[in-house]
Amino acid sequence: MSEDIREQLSALMDGELGRDERAFLLRRLEHDAELRSMWTRMHLVRDVMSHRPGGAPLDLSDRVMRALASSDAAPTAPRAARVWRPLAGLALAASVALAAVLAFSPRMELEPAGDLSARAPAPRTALPVGVPGPIAPSLAGLGDGVQPVAGERSRVLAPLPTPITAEQMLLMRHGQLVDGGWWVGGSQPVYARPEQRMLLPVSVQDAPR
Amino acid sequence: MRWLAGCLLGLAAGAALAQSTSAPTLPGEDWRVWALRMDKAQRALNYDATLVIDSGNDDWELFEVSQRIGPAGPEQQWVAQNGAGRRQVRTAQGISVLSSEGDQRIGQGPQFRAGPLLAALDQSYEVAVDARDRVAGRRAVRLSLQPRHPDRYGLRVWIDVDTGLPLRSERRAYDQSPLERRMVTRLAVLGFAGSPVPGSTPSSIPSDWKLPAGFQLVGSALAVPGLAGAHHWVLSDGVAWVSVYRLNLPPGKVIETEGWRHGALGQVTLRNGEDWYYVLGDLPQATLRRVGEAAMPAD
Numbered sequence: 001m002s003e004d005i006r007e008q009l010s011a012l013m014d015g016e017l018g019r020d021e022r023a024f025l026l027r028r029l030e031h032d033a034e035l036r037s038m039w040t041r042m043h044l045v046r047d048v049m050s051h052r053p054g055g056a057p058l059d060l061s062d063r064v065m066r067a068l069a070s071s072d073a074a075p076t077a078p079r080a081a082r083v084w085r086p087l088a089g090l091a092l093a094a095s096v097a098l099a100a101v102l103a104f105s106p107r108m109e110l111e112p113a114g115d116l117s118a119r120a121p122a123p124r125t126a127l128p129v130g131v132p133g134p135i136a137p138s139l140a141g142l143g144d145g146v147q148p149v150a151g152e153r154s155r156v157l158a159p160l161p162t163p164i165t166a167e168q169m170l171l172m173r174h175g176q177l178v179d180g181g182w183w184v185g186g187s188q189p190v191y192a193r194p195e196q197r198m199l200l201p202v203s204v205q206d207a208p209r
Numbered sequence: 210m211r212w213l214a215g216c217l218l219g220l221a222a223g224a225a226l227a228q229s230t231s232a233p234t235l236p237g238e239d240w241r242v243w244a245l246r247m248d249k250a251q252r253a254l255n256y257d258a259t260l261v262i263d264s265g266n267d268d269w270e271l272f273e274v275s276q277r278i279g280p281a282g283p284e285q286q287w288v289a290q291n292g293a294g295r296r297q298v299r300t301a302q303g304i305s306v307l308s309s310e311g312d313q314r315i316g317q318g319p320q321f322r323a324g325p326l327l328a329a330l331d332q333s334y335e336v337a338v339d340a341r342d343r344v345a346g347r348r349a350v351r352l353s354l355q356p357r358h359p360d361r362y363g364l365r366v367w368i369d370v371d372t373g374l375p376l377r378s379e380r381r382a383y384d385q386s387p388l389e390r391r392m393v394t395r396l397a398v399l400g401f402a403g404s405p406v407p408g409s410t411p412s413s414i415p416s417d418w419k420l421p422a423g424f425q426l427v428g429s430a431l432a433v434p435g436l437a438g439a440h441h442w443v444l445s446d447g448v449a450w451v452s453v454y455r456l457n458l459p460p461g462k463v464i465e466t467e468g469w470r471h472g473a474l475g476q477v478t479l480r481n482g483e484d485w486y487y488v489l490g491d492l493p494q495a496t497l498r499r500v501g502e503a504a505m506p507a508d
Contacts, residue, residue, distance in 0.1 A: 002273060002288075004273070004288050004296075018305060018307070018312060018314075019302070019305075020298045020299075020300050020302060020303065020304075020305040020314070021298050021305065021307070023279075023284075023300050023302070024275075024277065024284055024286050024298050024300055027277040027279055027284060028275060028277055030277075031255045031277055031399045031400070032257075032399060166435075166436060166456070169315060169433065169434075169435060169436065170433070170452070170454050170487055170489065171489070172304060172306075172315060172318075173315075173318035173319075173433065173441065173452065174318075174450075174452040174489045174490075176299060176304065176317070176318055176320060177318070177319065177320060177321055177443060177450050177452070178251075178320070178321060178322075178323050178450060179251065179252055179282055179283055179320050179321060179322050179323075180251035180252050180276060180282070180283035180285070181251055181323060182260060182274060182285075182375070182391065183366055183375045183378035183391055
Protein backbone atom coordinates (compact mmCIF):
# COMPACT_ATOMS: atom_id res chain seq x y z
CA MET A 1 0.00 0.00 0.00
CA SER A 2 1.68 3.18 -1.13
CA GLU A 3 2.19 6.28 0.94
CA ASP A 4 0.19 8.17 -1.61
CA ILE A 5 -2.95 6.13 -1.02
CA ARG A 6 -2.55 6.60 2.73
CA GLU A 7 -2.47 10.33 2.15
CA GLN A 8 -5.57 10.11 0.02
CA LEU A 9 -7.46 8.12 2.63
CA SER A 10 -6.38 10.57 5.28
CA ALA A 11 -7.57 13.45 3.15
CA LEU A 12 -10.86 11.65 2.55
CA MET A 13 -11.38 11.29 6.28
CA ASP A 14 -10.75 14.97 6.70
CA GLY A 15 -13.05 15.96 3.87
CA GLU A 16 -10.19 17.48 1.97
CA LEU A 17 -10.43 15.59 -1.28
CA GLY A 18 -11.65 17.22 -4.45
CA ARG A 19 -14.75 15.97 -6.17
CA ASP A 20 -13.10 13.74 -8.76
CA GLU A 21 -10.58 12.35 -6.31
CA ARG A 22 -13.30 11.55 -3.81
CA ALA A 23 -15.44 9.80 -6.39
CA PHE A 24 -12.50 7.74 -7.61
CA LEU A 25 -11.27 6.79 -4.15
CA LEU A 26 -14.75 5.69 -3.07
CA ARG A 27 -14.87 3.57 -6.19
CA ARG A 28 -11.58 2.01 -5.18
CA LEU A 29 -12.93 1.27 -1.73
CA GLU A 30 -15.81 -0.61 -3.28
CA HIS A 31 -13.47 -2.96 -5.08
CA ASP A 32 -10.43 -3.19 -2.87
CA ALA A 33 -10.64 -5.20 0.33
CA GLU A 34 -7.14 -4.20 1.41
CA LEU A 35 -8.01 -0.56 1.02
CA ARG A 36 -11.19 -1.02 3.02
CA SER A 37 -9.18 -2.71 5.72
CA MET A 38 -6.81 0.23 5.86
CA TRP A 39 -9.76 2.62 5.94
CA THR A 40 -11.14 0.70 8.91
CA ARG A 41 -7.82 0.81 10.73
CA MET A 42 -7.45 4.51 10.16
CA HIS A 43 -10.87 5.11 11.65
CA LEU A 44 -10.00 2.95 14.63
CA VAL A 45 -6.79 4.87 15.17
CA ARG A 46 -8.58 8.17 14.89
CA ASP A 47 -11.30 7.05 17.28
CA VAL A 48 -8.75 5.84 19.79
CA MET A 49 -6.75 9.02 19.49
CA SER A 50 -9.86 11.09 20.10
CA HIS A 51 -11.06 8.72 22.88
CA ARG A 52 -14.25 7.85 21.07
CA PRO A 53 -15.90 4.70 22.34
CA GLY A 54 -16.87 1.95 20.00
CA GLY A 55 -14.45 2.55 17.22
CA ALA A 56 -15.25 1.99 13.59
CA PRO A 57 -17.59 -0.71 12.40
CA LEU A 58 -15.83 -3.68 10.88
CA ASP A 59 -18.01 -3.70 7.80
CA LEU A 60 -17.77 -0.33 6.17
CA SER A 61 -19.78 -1.03 3.07
CA ASP A 62 -22.71 0.96 4.42
CA ARG A 63 -20.45 3.86 5.21
CA VAL A 64 -18.95 3.75 1.74
CA MET A 65 -22.34 3.68 0.12
CA ARG A 66 -23.51 6.56 2.29
CA ALA A 67 -20.44 8.49 1.30
CA LEU A 68 -21.15 7.73 -2.34
CA ALA A 69 -24.70 8.92 -1.97
CA SER A 70 -23.71 12.12 -0.22
CA SER A 71 -20.57 12.90 -2.14
CA ASP A 72 -22.33 15.64 -4.07
CA ALA A 73 -22.57 17.71 -0.95
CA ALA A 74 -19.10 17.11 0.39
CA PRO A 75 -16.89 20.16 0.45
CA THR A 76 -14.00 20.66 -1.88
CA ALA A 77 -11.21 21.92 0.28
CA PRO A 78 -7.64 22.74 -0.54
CA ARG A 79 -5.54 19.65 -0.13
CA ALA A 80 -2.34 20.40 -1.90
CA ALA A 81 -0.51 21.30 1.26
CA ARG A 82 -1.29 17.96 2.88
CA VAL A 83 -0.27 15.78 -0.02
CA TRP A 84 2.67 17.63 -1.36
CA ARG A 85 4.27 19.12 1.71
CA PRO A 86 7.09 16.54 1.72
CA LEU A 87 7.77 17.39 -1.89
CA ALA A 88 7.85 21.12 -1.41
CA GLY A 89 11.52 21.32 -2.29
CA LEU A 90 11.05 19.50 -5.55
CA ALA A 91 7.97 21.49 -6.36
CA LEU A 92 9.79 24.73 -5.67
CA ALA A 93 12.58 23.73 -8.03
CA ALA A 94 10.06 22.75 -10.65
CA SER A 95 8.21 26.01 -10.22
CA VAL A 96 11.38 28.01 -10.63
CA ALA A 97 12.19 26.09 -13.81
CA LEU A 98 8.68 26.55 -15.11
CA ALA A 99 8.70 30.22 -14.28
CA ALA A 100 11.90 30.58 -16.26
CA VAL A 101 10.28 28.96 -19.25
CA LEU A 102 7.16 31.04 -18.99
CA ALA A 103 9.16 34.20 -18.63
CA PHE A 104 10.68 33.65 -22.03
CA SER A 105 7.68 31.98 -23.57
CA PRO A 106 4.46 33.87 -22.93
CA ARG A 107 1.51 31.63 -23.50
CA MET A 108 -2.05 32.25 -24.42
CA GLU A 109 -4.14 31.28 -21.43
CA LEU A 110 -7.45 29.66 -21.90
CA GLU A 111 -10.50 31.76 -21.51
CA PRO A 112 -12.27 30.91 -18.28
CA ALA A 113 -15.16 28.61 -18.98
CA GLY A 114 -17.26 30.12 -16.26
CA ASP A 115 -19.80 31.58 -18.66
CA LEU A 116 -20.59 28.13 -19.97
CA SER A 117 -20.63 26.46 -16.60
CA ALA A 118 -23.03 29.07 -15.35
CA ARG A 119 -25.56 27.81 -17.89
CA ALA A 120 -24.92 24.14 -17.22
CA PRO A 121 -26.86 22.31 -14.53
CA ALA A 122 -24.71 21.12 -11.66
CA PRO A 123 -23.20 17.74 -12.52
CA ARG A 124 -23.76 14.73 -10.34
CA THR A 125 -20.57 13.40 -8.93
CA ALA A 126 -21.54 9.81 -8.40
CA LEU A 127 -24.41 7.45 -8.87
CA PRO A 128 -24.92 4.10 -7.23
CA VAL A 129 -23.06 1.42 -9.09
CA GLY A 130 -25.08 -0.12 -11.86
CA VAL A 131 -27.22 2.87 -12.64
CA PRO A 132 -26.95 3.49 -16.37
CA GLY A 133 -26.93 6.79 -18.11
CA PRO A 134 -24.79 9.87 -18.21
CA ILE A 135 -23.51 11.28 -14.95
CA ALA A 136 -22.84 14.72 -16.22
CA PRO A 137 -25.11 16.65 -18.53
CA SER A 138 -24.18 16.66 -22.14
CA LEU A 139 -23.60 19.93 -23.86
CA ALA A 140 -26.92 19.70 -25.63
CA GLY A 141 -28.95 22.78 -25.03
CA LEU A 142 -26.10 24.90 -23.81
CA GLY A 143 -26.44 26.93 -26.96
CA ASP A 144 -24.08 29.15 -28.83
CA GLY A 145 -21.47 27.17 -30.62
CA VAL A 146 -21.51 24.23 -28.24
CA GLN A 147 -23.00 21.04 -29.58
CA PRO A 148 -22.89 17.41 -28.59
CA VAL A 149 -20.67 15.40 -30.84
CA ALA A 150 -20.33 11.85 -31.94
CA GLY A 151 -18.49 9.85 -29.34
CA GLU A 152 -18.62 12.52 -26.71
CA ARG A 153 -19.93 10.99 -23.52
CA SER A 154 -20.16 13.89 -21.17
CA ARG A 155 -18.38 17.02 -20.23
CA VAL A 156 -18.43 19.35 -17.33
CA LEU A 157 -17.49 22.93 -17.77
CA ALA A 158 -16.18 23.91 -14.39
CA PRO A 159 -14.16 27.04 -13.91
CA LEU A 160 -10.47 26.32 -14.04
CA PRO A 161 -8.84 26.97 -10.69
CA THR A 162 -5.55 27.94 -12.26
CA PRO A 163 -4.71 29.00 -15.79
CA ILE A 164 -4.03 26.23 -18.23
CA THR A 165 -2.32 26.75 -21.53
CA ALA A 166 -3.87 25.98 -24.86
CA GLU A 167 -1.19 23.38 -25.51
CA GLN A 168 -1.94 21.53 -22.30
CA MET A 169 -5.64 21.45 -23.06
CA LEU A 170 -5.07 20.03 -26.54
CA LEU A 171 -2.64 17.38 -25.28
CA MET A 172 -4.92 16.31 -22.46
CA ARG A 173 -7.92 15.92 -24.72
CA HIS A 174 -5.90 13.88 -27.16
CA GLY A 175 -4.48 11.68 -24.41
CA GLN A 176 -7.94 10.56 -23.35
CA LEU A 177 -9.33 9.50 -26.71
CA VAL A 178 -9.27 5.75 -26.18
CA ASP A 179 -11.51 4.47 -23.42
CA GLY A 180 -9.38 2.81 -20.76
CA GLY A 181 -6.36 2.65 -23.03
CA TRP A 182 -2.82 3.28 -21.86
CA TRP A 183 -0.84 1.67 -24.66
CA VAL A 184 -1.49 4.12 -27.47
CA GLY A 185 0.68 7.13 -28.10
CA GLY A 186 -0.20 10.17 -26.08
CA SER A 187 -2.27 8.37 -23.50
CA GLN A 188 -0.41 9.52 -20.45
CA PRO A 189 -0.86 12.56 -18.28
CA VAL A 190 0.87 15.46 -19.94
CA TYR A 191 1.35 16.86 -16.47
CA ALA A 192 3.42 13.91 -15.41
CA ARG A 193 6.32 16.18 -14.64
CA PRO A 194 7.30 19.77 -15.10
CA GLU A 195 9.96 19.07 -17.70
CA GLN A 196 7.34 17.63 -20.00
CA ARG A 197 6.29 21.11 -20.91
CA MET A 198 9.84 21.98 -21.76
CA LEU A 199 10.22 18.87 -23.89
CA LEU A 200 7.19 19.99 -25.80
CA PRO A 201 8.19 23.57 -26.53
CA VAL A 202 4.91 24.64 -27.99
CA SER A 203 3.22 27.83 -27.11
CA VAL A 204 0.90 30.31 -28.62
CA GLN A 205 2.86 33.49 -28.74
CA ASP A 206 2.41 37.06 -29.69
CA ALA A 207 3.25 37.65 -33.31
CA PRO A 208 6.37 39.71 -33.99
CA ARG A 209 5.43 43.30 -34.60
CA MET B 210 37.51 -21.82 -31.54
CA ARG B 211 37.24 -19.03 -34.09
CA TRP B 212 35.07 -21.21 -36.31
CA LEU B 213 32.72 -21.80 -33.38
CA ALA B 214 32.42 -18.09 -32.74
CA GLY B 215 31.68 -17.59 -36.43
CA CYS B 216 28.98 -20.23 -36.35
CA LEU B 217 27.40 -18.70 -33.26
CA LEU B 218 27.51 -15.26 -34.87
CA GLY B 219 25.89 -16.67 -37.97
CA LEU B 220 23.19 -18.34 -35.94
CA ALA B 221 22.53 -15.15 -34.02
CA ALA B 222 22.35 -13.14 -37.22
CA GLY B 223 20.00 -15.69 -38.73
CA ALA B 224 17.77 -15.59 -35.70
CA ALA B 225 17.71 -11.81 -35.74
CA LEU B 226 16.84 -11.81 -39.43
CA ALA B 227 14.07 -14.31 -38.87
CA GLN B 228 12.71 -12.14 -36.10
CA SER B 229 12.84 -8.97 -38.16
CA THR B 230 10.89 -10.49 -41.03
CA SER B 231 7.24 -11.31 -40.69
CA ALA B 232 6.82 -13.72 -37.83
CA PRO B 233 4.48 -16.64 -38.31
CA THR B 234 1.20 -16.66 -36.50
CA LEU B 235 1.10 -19.19 -33.71
CA PRO B 236 -1.08 -22.11 -34.66
CA GLY B 237 -4.63 -21.80 -33.45
CA GLU B 238 -4.27 -18.14 -32.53
CA ASP B 239 -6.72 -15.75 -34.14
CA TRP B 240 -5.48 -12.19 -33.68
CA ARG B 241 -9.03 -10.83 -33.88
CA VAL B 242 -10.01 -12.79 -30.79
CA TRP B 243 -7.12 -11.28 -28.84
CA ALA B 244 -7.81 -7.79 -30.15
CA LEU B 245 -11.41 -7.98 -28.99
CA ARG B 246 -10.41 -9.46 -25.62
CA MET B 247 -8.03 -6.55 -25.19
CA ASP B 248 -10.81 -4.10 -25.98
CA LYS B 249 -13.11 -5.72 -23.45
CA ALA B 250 -10.46 -5.76 -20.70
CA GLN B 251 -9.73 -2.09 -21.16
CA ARG B 252 -13.38 -1.22 -20.69
CA ALA B 253 -14.40 -3.72 -18.03
CA LEU B 254 -11.45 -4.71 -15.82
CA ASN B 255 -10.73 -3.29 -12.39
CA TYR B 256 -7.03 -3.30 -11.71
CA ASP B 257 -4.04 -1.62 -10.11
CA ALA B 258 -0.80 -1.57 -12.05
CA THR B 259 2.68 -0.13 -12.07
CA LEU B 260 3.49 1.16 -15.52
CA VAL B 261 6.84 2.18 -16.99
CA ILE B 262 6.92 4.38 -20.08
CA ASP B 263 10.15 4.70 -22.01
CA SER B 264 9.93 7.46 -24.60
CA GLY B 265 13.49 7.07 -25.82
CA ASN B 266 16.57 9.24 -25.24
CA ASP B 267 16.84 7.98 -21.65
CA ASP B 268 13.49 9.54 -21.00
CA TRP B 269 11.33 7.23 -18.95
CA GLU B 270 8.53 7.60 -16.46
CA LEU B 271 6.99 5.45 -13.74
CA PHE B 272 3.29 5.56 -12.89
CA GLU B 273 0.90 3.85 -10.55
CA VAL B 274 -2.26 3.35 -12.60
CA SER B 275 -5.58 2.34 -11.09
CA GLN B 276 -8.69 1.64 -13.10
CA ARG B 277 -12.19 1.21 -11.76
CA ILE B 278 -15.26 0.69 -13.85
CA GLY B 279 -17.89 3.23 -13.00
CA PRO B 280 -21.47 3.47 -14.25
CA ALA B 281 -20.30 5.40 -17.28
CA GLY B 282 -17.16 3.47 -18.09
CA PRO B 283 -13.52 3.23 -17.03
CA GLU B 284 -12.21 5.70 -14.49
CA GLN B 285 -8.49 5.98 -14.01
CA GLN B 286 -5.97 7.51 -11.67
CA TRP B 287 -2.37 8.03 -12.73
CA VAL B 288 0.17 8.88 -10.05
CA ALA B 289 3.64 9.87 -11.23
CA GLN B 290 6.29 8.14 -9.13
CA ASN B 291 9.11 10.52 -9.93
CA GLY B 292 8.76 12.68 -6.85
CA ALA B 293 7.17 15.56 -8.67
CA GLY B 294 3.92 14.87 -6.90
CA ARG B 295 1.61 14.93 -9.87
CA ARG B 296 -1.59 13.00 -10.16
CA GLN B 297 -4.32 12.82 -12.75
CA VAL B 298 -7.79 11.50 -12.09
CA ARG B 299 -10.21 10.84 -14.89
CA THR B 300 -13.84 10.17 -14.15
CA ALA B 301 -16.94 10.53 -16.26
CA GLN B 302 -17.17 14.10 -15.05
CA GLY B 303 -13.84 15.20 -16.37
CA ILE B 304 -10.14 15.20 -15.76
CA SER B 305 -8.51 16.56 -12.64
CA VAL B 306 -4.82 17.31 -12.64
CA LEU B 307 -3.47 17.66 -9.13
CA SER B 308 -0.11 19.08 -8.34
CA SER B 309 1.70 21.39 -6.01
CA GLU B 310 1.31 24.13 -8.60
CA GLY B 311 -2.43 23.99 -8.16
CA ASP B 312 -5.26 21.78 -9.23
CA GLN B 313 -6.77 21.97 -12.66
CA ARG B 314 -9.95 20.49 -13.96
CA ILE B 315 -11.16 20.23 -17.50
CA GLY B 316 -14.20 18.66 -19.06
CA GLN B 317 -14.04 15.26 -20.62
CA GLY B 318 -13.34 15.30 -24.33
CA PRO B 319 -14.40 12.76 -26.93
CA GLN B 320 -13.71 9.15 -26.00
CA PHE B 321 -13.94 6.07 -28.14
CA ARG B 322 -13.77 2.33 -28.02
CA ALA B 323 -10.95 0.96 -30.07
CA GLY B 324 -12.71 -2.39 -30.56
CA PRO B 325 -14.79 -1.77 -33.67
CA LEU B 326 -11.77 -0.41 -35.48
CA LEU B 327 -9.57 -3.33 -34.50
CA ALA B 328 -11.47 -5.74 -36.73
CA ALA B 329 -10.09 -4.05 -39.85
CA LEU B 330 -6.51 -3.67 -38.70
CA ASP B 331 -5.20 -5.98 -41.40
CA GLN B 332 -6.05 -3.42 -44.06
CA SER B 333 -3.10 -1.31 -42.98
CA TYR B 334 -0.96 -3.73 -40.99
CA GLU B 335 0.30 -7.26 -41.17
CA VAL B 336 -1.17 -8.66 -37.99
CA ALA B 337 -0.09 -11.81 -36.24
CA VAL B 338 -0.04 -13.43 -32.83
CA ASP B 339 3.57 -14.44 -33.06
CA ALA B 340 4.97 -15.22 -29.62
CA ARG B 341 4.24 -16.31 -26.11
CA ASP B 342 6.01 -14.57 -23.29
CA ARG B 343 5.81 -13.58 -19.65
CA VAL B 344 5.28 -10.00 -18.50
CA ALA B 345 5.05 -8.98 -14.85
CA GLY B 346 5.04 -12.64 -13.94
CA ARG B 347 1.97 -13.30 -16.06
CA ARG B 348 1.47 -15.32 -19.23
CA ALA B 349 1.10 -13.18 -22.31
CA VAL B 350 0.72 -13.51 -26.06
CA ARG B 351 2.32 -11.00 -28.39
CA LEU B 352 0.24 -9.30 -31.05
CA SER B 353 2.46 -7.81 -33.75
CA LEU B 354 1.34 -5.19 -36.23
CA GLN B 355 3.79 -4.31 -38.96
CA PRO B 356 2.64 -1.43 -41.16
CA ARG B 357 2.24 -2.19 -44.82
CA HIS B 358 3.51 1.29 -45.70
CA PRO B 359 6.09 3.57 -44.09
CA ASP B 360 3.48 6.23 -43.44
CA ARG B 361 2.74 4.84 -39.99
CA TYR B 362 4.35 3.11 -37.02
CA GLY B 363 4.37 -0.54 -36.06
CA LEU B 364 3.09 -1.88 -32.79
CA ARG B 365 3.77 -4.93 -30.70
CA VAL B 366 1.51 -5.48 -27.73
CA TRP B 367 1.74 -8.23 -25.14
CA ILE B 368 -1.72 -9.30 -23.97
CA ASP B 369 -2.40 -10.97 -20.64
CA VAL B 370 -3.67 -14.48 -21.33
CA ASP B 371 -5.92 -14.54 -18.27
CA THR B 372 -7.60 -11.15 -18.60
CA GLY B 373 -6.87 -9.75 -22.06
CA LEU B 374 -5.32 -6.60 -20.60
CA PRO B 375 -2.34 -5.17 -22.48
CA LEU B 376 0.76 -5.64 -20.35
CA ARG B 377 3.45 -4.26 -22.59
CA SER B 378 3.65 -2.35 -25.85
CA GLU B 379 6.35 -1.26 -28.24
CA ARG B 380 6.01 1.33 -30.96
CA ARG B 381 8.53 1.07 -33.75
CA ALA B 382 9.12 3.05 -36.87
CA TYR B 383 8.72 1.31 -40.21
CA ASP B 384 12.48 0.62 -40.23
CA GLN B 385 12.10 -1.10 -36.81
CA SER B 386 13.87 1.63 -34.86
CA PRO B 387 12.25 1.83 -31.41
CA LEU B 388 10.17 4.88 -30.55
CA GLU B 389 8.42 4.11 -27.31
CA ARG B 390 7.99 1.25 -24.88
CA ARG B 391 5.41 0.81 -22.17
CA MET B 392 5.34 -2.06 -19.72
CA VAL B 393 3.35 -3.12 -16.70
CA THR B 394 5.73 -4.36 -14.02
CA ARG B 395 3.07 -5.20 -11.44
CA LEU B 396 -0.57 -6.00 -11.95
CA ALA B 397 -3.23 -6.59 -9.33
CA VAL B 398 -6.41 -7.80 -10.99
CA LEU B 399 -9.53 -6.96 -9.03
CA GLY B 400 -12.02 -8.55 -11.38
CA PHE B 401 -14.26 -7.65 -14.25
CA ALA B 402 -17.23 -5.38 -13.89
CA GLY B 403 -20.54 -7.17 -14.25
CA SER B 404 -20.84 -6.32 -17.92
CA PRO B 405 -18.70 -4.14 -20.15
CA VAL B 406 -19.92 -0.61 -20.36
CA PRO B 407 -20.95 0.08 -23.93
CA GLY B 408 -18.56 2.87 -24.79
CA SER B 409 -18.94 5.23 -27.67
CA THR B 410 -18.51 3.32 -30.86
CA PRO B 411 -16.50 5.12 -33.47
CA SER B 412 -18.29 5.28 -36.75
CA SER B 413 -16.95 6.60 -39.96
CA ILE B 414 -18.11 10.13 -40.63
CA PRO B 415 -18.72 10.78 -44.32
CA SER B 416 -16.28 13.33 -45.64
CA ASP B 417 -14.51 14.16 -48.84
CA TRP B 418 -11.19 14.32 -47.05
CA LYS B 419 -8.31 12.67 -48.89
CA LEU B 420 -6.94 10.63 -46.01
CA PRO B 421 -4.12 8.10 -45.99
CA ALA B 422 -5.48 4.62 -46.72
CA GLY B 423 -7.09 2.93 -43.76
CA PHE B 424 -7.89 6.09 -41.82
CA GLN B 425 -11.41 7.09 -40.91
CA LEU B 426 -12.83 10.27 -39.49
CA VAL B 427 -14.48 8.91 -36.35
CA GLY B 428 -15.35 12.00 -34.31
CA SER B 429 -15.95 15.68 -34.61
CA ALA B 430 -16.32 18.17 -31.78
CA LEU B 431 -17.53 21.64 -32.52
CA ALA B 432 -16.06 23.05 -29.35
CA VAL B 433 -13.01 22.79 -27.15
CA PRO B 434 -13.76 24.24 -23.72
CA GLY B 435 -11.90 27.46 -23.23
CA LEU B 436 -10.76 27.84 -26.81
CA ALA B 437 -13.22 30.00 -28.66
CA GLY B 438 -13.90 28.91 -32.21
CA ALA B 439 -11.83 25.71 -31.95
CA HIS B 440 -12.87 22.53 -33.74
CA HIS B 441 -11.60 19.04 -32.92
CA TRP B 442 -11.62 16.16 -35.39
CA VAL B 443 -10.56 12.61 -34.44
CA LEU B 444 -9.22 10.12 -36.95
CA SER B 445 -7.98 6.59 -36.50
CA ASP B 446 -6.97 3.44 -38.32
CA GLY B 447 -7.48 1.36 -35.17
CA VAL B 448 -3.91 1.73 -33.95
CA ALA B 449 -2.91 5.32 -34.61
CA TRP B 450 -5.14 8.06 -33.20
CA VAL B 451 -4.96 11.58 -34.56
CA SER B 452 -6.44 14.81 -33.26
CA VAL B 453 -6.78 17.67 -35.70
CA TYR B 454 -7.54 20.93 -33.94
CA ARG B 455 -8.51 23.94 -35.99
CA LEU B 456 -7.81 27.05 -33.96
CA ASN B 457 -8.96 30.55 -34.60
CA LEU B 458 -6.36 32.48 -32.70
CA PRO B 459 -6.91 35.96 -31.34
CA PRO B 460 -5.38 38.74 -33.42
CA GLY B 461 -1.64 38.96 -32.98
CA LYS B 462 -1.25 35.38 -31.71
CA VAL B 463 0.68 32.69 -33.50
CA ILE B 464 1.75 29.10 -32.79
CA GLU B 465 5.50 29.24 -32.72
CA THR B 466 6.39 25.63 -33.46
CA GLU B 467 6.30 23.75 -36.73
CA GLY B 468 6.27 20.41 -34.98
CA TRP B 469 7.87 18.06 -32.49
CA ARG B 470 8.01 14.39 -31.59
CA HIS B 471 8.15 12.81 -28.15
CA GLY B 472 8.27 9.03 -28.13
CA ALA B 473 5.62 7.90 -30.58
CA LEU B 474 3.60 11.07 -30.23
CA GLY B 475 4.18 13.69 -32.90
CA GLN B 476 2.79 17.11 -33.70
CA VAL B 477 2.75 19.42 -36.71
CA THR B 478 1.38 22.92 -37.11
CA LEU B 479 -0.25 24.03 -40.34
CA ARG B 480 -1.81 27.31 -41.33
CA ASN B 481 -4.49 28.12 -43.85
CA GLY B 482 -5.29 31.83 -43.93
CA GLU B 483 -6.53 32.83 -40.51
CA ASP B 484 -6.98 29.21 -39.40
CA TRP B 485 -4.27 27.28 -37.59
CA TYR B 486 -4.20 23.49 -37.52
CA TYR B 487 -2.59 21.74 -34.56
CA VAL B 488 -2.27 18.06 -35.47
CA LEU B 489 -1.36 15.46 -32.82
CA GLY B 490 -0.99 11.73 -33.18
CA ASP B 491 1.19 8.63 -33.03
CA LEU B 492 2.27 8.83 -36.65
CA PRO B 493 5.29 10.06 -38.59
CA GLN B 494 5.17 13.80 -39.04
CA ALA B 495 4.81 13.54 -42.79
CA THR B 496 1.63 11.53 -42.29
CA LEU B 497 0.36 13.96 -39.68
CA ARG B 498 0.90 16.73 -42.20
CA ARG B 499 -1.12 14.84 -44.82
CA VAL B 500 -3.94 14.30 -42.36
CA GLY B 501 -3.92 17.97 -41.37
CA GLU B 502 -3.93 19.09 -44.98
CA ALA B 503 -6.90 16.81 -45.61
CA ALA B 504 -8.85 18.78 -43.02
CA MET B 505 -8.26 22.05 -44.77
CA PRO B 506 -11.03 23.25 -47.04
CA ALA B 507 -10.26 22.81 -50.73
CA ASP B 508 -9.62 26.03 -52.60
